[in-house]
Amino acid sequence: MSDRVPSPGPAAGAVPAADDAVSTAPRIRSRGRLLALVCVGIFMVYLDGTIVTVALPSIADDLGGNLTDLQWVLNAYILVFACLLLTAGALGDALGKRPVFLGGLAGFTAASAACAVAPTVELLFAARAAQGLFAAVLIPVSLALVHDLYREPKARATAVGVWSGIGGIALVAGPVLGGPLVESFGWRSVFWINVPVGILVGAALLVLLPASPRHRRRLDPVGQTLLVVALVGLTYALIEGNTAGWTAGRVLAGFAVAALALPVFLVWEVRVADPVLPLPLLRNRLVVAACAVNFLSLFGLYGALFLLTIYLQEINGLTATRTGIQLIALTAAIMVAGFAASVLTARWGARWLIVGGSLSTAAGLYLLSGLKMGDGFGTLWLPLVLLGAGVAFAGAPATVVLLASVPEQRSGLVSGVFNTFRQVGAVFGVALAGLLLIQHMRDALPAAMATLPLPPEQRARIVDAFATGDRSRIGELSASLRQAIIDAGAPVFTDGMRLALIVAAGGALLGAICAATLFRTRTTS
Numbered sequence: 001m002s003d004r005v006p007s008p009g010p011a012a013g014a015v016p017a018a019d020d021a022v023s024t025a026p027r028i029r030s031r032g033r034l035l036a037l038v039c040v041g042i043f044m045v046y047l048d049g050t051i052v053t054v055a056l057p058s059i060a061d062d063l064g065g066n067l068t069d070l071q072w073v074l075n076a077y078i079l080v081f082a083c084l085l086l087t088a089g090a091l092g093d094a095l096g097k098r099p100v101f102l103g104g105l106a107g108f109t110a111a112s113a114a115c116a117v118a119p120t121v122e123l124l125f126a127a128r129a130a131q132g133l134f135a136a137v138l139i140p141v142s143l144a145l146v147h148d149l150y151r152e153p154k155a156r157a158t159a160v161g162v163w164s165g166i167g168g169i170a171l172v173a174g175p176v177l178g179g180p181l182v183e184s185f186g187w188r189s190v191f192w193i194n195v196p197v198g199i200l201v202g203a204a205l206l207v208l209l210p211a212s213p214r215h216r217r218r219l220d221p222v223g224q225t226l227l228v229v230a231l232v233g234l235t236y237a238l239i240e241g242n243t244a245g246w247t248a249g250r251v252l253a254g255f256a257v258a259a260l261a262l263p264v265f266l267v268w269e270v271r272v273a274d275p276v277l278p279l280p281l282l283r284n285r286l287v288v289a290a291c292a293v294n295f296l297s298l299f300g301l302y303g304a305l306f307l308l309t310i311y312l313q314e315i316n317g318l319t320a321t322r323t324g325i326q327l328i329a330l331t332a333a334i335m336v337a338g339f340a341a342s343v344l345t346a347r348w349g350a351r352w353l354i355v356g357g358s359l360s361t362a363a364g365l366y367l368l369s370g371l372k373m374g375d376g377f378g379t380l381w382l383p384l385v386l387l388g389a390g391v392a393f394a395g396a397p398a399t400v401v402l403l404a405s406v407p408e409q410r411s412g413l414v415s416g417v418f419n420t421f422r423q424v425g426a427v428f429g430v431a432l433a434g435l436l437l438i439q440h441m442r443d444a445l446p447a448a449m450a451t452l453p454l455p456p457e458q459r460a461r462i463v464d465a466f467a468t469g470d471r472s473r474i475g476e477l478s479a480s481l482r483q484a485i486i487d488a489g490a491p492v493f494t495d496g497m498r499l500a501l502i503v504a505a506g507g508a509l510l511g512a513i514c515a516a517t518l519f520r521t522r523t524t525s
Contacts, residue, residue, distance in 0.1 A: 008356035031149045031436040033158055034208055039166040041105055042142045044194050045135040046167045048112070050174030050230060050424065051301075053309040055187035055322040062187065063121040067310075068243045068447035068463075071305025071434045074306065075427055076125045079235055080132030082423030083228040085140055086276045092141035098211050100146060102202060104137030109198030112493050116191035139167075141144060145209075147232035147403055147415075157400045159343015164396040169335045171301065175309060176331055179324030220276035226265035227276065231424065235259035238431040242438040277417065289518035290402040291418060293354055295425035297391045298366050300504035303429035304387065307437065307497045308368070315373055322508050333388025351519040356423035358512035360386045365505035369498040373490040394511065401519065409436075433500040440490070440496035441467040451490045452481075 052059075053276075055071045092100045118124035119435055141316035146163050150156040181189040237254030244251050269275040305327075312323040338359075362388030371379065403416050424468055445463045452459055466489050 014183055015451055024072050026053075030208070030362070033525075035162065035235035037141050037205050037208065038101075038145055039163060040197065041138055041205075042100070042163065043166050043170040045081075045089060045108065045138050047174050047177070047461070048131060048135070048191075048194065049074075049081075050171050050305055051178040051190045052077075052174070052180075052187075053305055054175045054178040054323050055182045055190050055312070056197060056309065057313055058182055058187040058320070059121070059124070063124065064120075065121045065440060066243070067434065069121055071239050071306075071430055073128060074302075075235060075239065076128040076255065076429050077132040077135070078423055078427045078430070079232060080129045080304070081135045081139075082420055082427055083231050084133055084136035084224070084418060085420040085423060086227065087219060087224045088137045088140050088275065089138065092144055096211060097145050097148070098209050100137060101141045101209070102205060102378050104134045105198055105202045105205070105238075108138060109195055112191045112194035112198065116188045116195075124382060127212060139419045143399070143415040143419070145405070146512040152315065153404075157345055158342050160400050161339060161345065161396045161402065163340070164399050165335065165338025165392065169331060169338065171305075171334070173303070174329050174350065175327045176324040178320070179321035179404075181388055184321040219273040220269075220274060221264060223272060223276040226261050226268060229450055230258045230261035230265055231427070233261060235427055238428075238435055242435055242442075247442065251272070256483075266461055281417065284405055285518045286405040286446055287414065287417070289332035289354075289514050290398040291421035292514040292518075293394050293398050293511045294418065296507040296514075297358070297361055297394050297419040298422045298425035299388065299389050299432075300361055300508050301429070303425040303433035303504045304365060304368060304498060306430045307433050308501060311493070311497060313492055315486065325375055326380055327384065329377070330384040330388040333385040334392045337392035338396055339388040341393050342400070345397040345400050350401045351515065353397045354394050354515040354519060355512050357390045357395070358508050358515055360390030361394060362390070362505045362512065363387075363507035365501050365508060366389055369501035371497070372494055390508070394515070398515075429504065432503065434501040436503065437496040438467055441492050442500055444492045444495065445489060448492050449485065451486065452484060454481075 033334075052073060056073060057504075059065065059073060060070060086246075088104075103467060108131060111127055111134055112128035115124060115131060118127050143160070143163060146159050147156065150159040177391050178190050181193065208248045208252045226422045233256075238260065240254070241248075266279070269277050269279050308327065313320070313327055318326065341353060341357075364383040364385070367383035368380075369385065399418065402414060442464075446460075446468055449459060449463055452462070454462065462485060466485060
């Protein structure tokens, strides 16, 4: 049976507010400009998920911090982003997509400025969390806006492909754009760049974006709080366990909180009248498949970006700009494949494109696991192309199928569910990559550095510093000794990176299996 899914008709039950009576289907010539402006907004959001990666060493030098702190610079943003997407999607349905999107854009711009002026790493964490809050508002509402702007199935598939492609490009354009910014203007410039863009896009949308109908929907603050507690507890324990020790009280507390909050969340969602995550939605096999595929794709992509940035700068000694250039094959592959995927989905259907994309992602991650110290573009380009093309071919068709599988009035909600799984995948990709890398280095570094000409106590401190990414202790040593430490530790680092990338490749392979088995019927709900 074909895996093409028909677009549902106009929503039943939509209740336009008095001030929201303007049509959500603007003229053809206007909606192209609106799509472009909305896509600029989501470009900023996804860009900030990765542009900071090339700035991490500079942030550590300026504000201090180890590898665990650098994980939090990434995950403070992605985690809050992931946790609040469900409520944000429902807000767009309940309050109207126009005011929610514009408010999110204004808040994101202000939070970016706060990141740029943060004087300590702790305040940077807080500002990054604020960025994530407003990013969570923008993404599901932007997808629902695109869904409203384009009513015709083929045009909608193309527009969603553009939306997905722009988001994918932003993810991997971060290191390419961030490198020159960091080298020329410092790490704070990767946040300042959002401010003028946010102001200009917000002003244009304030004039051009039409109002949208609102649907009567109650929020679920208890469910949202329980979800936040569960995800934050688990992520905290996974990241901090390597530094504090897996039996430390605060780490065990994090696991315990997650273990208690998650089942309570599920029970609450079954009982509440208007849940933040309607569990019956997960009986739709297309929703489950789309969420699983995107969770596993982003899991691999973010884990790989986190590891590759450290590998290229700390192990291969590249500058931020040269690091971005090394990753340009990934950017190009996502850009080309993202736009091609939307066209091919409309023509051929989604199922085998998603399967092929997941297999390509798995192949790219597996090939990256073979990197050694000194490997450059000649070794990187093929696995990066496979990874980028795979993520695009898996993501864009899954998005089209997902939106077509639910009624119109639930587009904001299902966008939030879909993007929550994507961002939770990114959170756990970074957390698990760091966990596997640090654990392997702690186990293998003592033997690798046993011959260093250092007293045993100092050698133990250096091993711990190298394993956790604490640059301050290593930076105090002579240049020759620093190089000896890198030469001894590089093979251990690449072995740890290999383990993490193989695990990520296994996840992408599981995504291919999900797509092949679940994308089989014309399910609607």
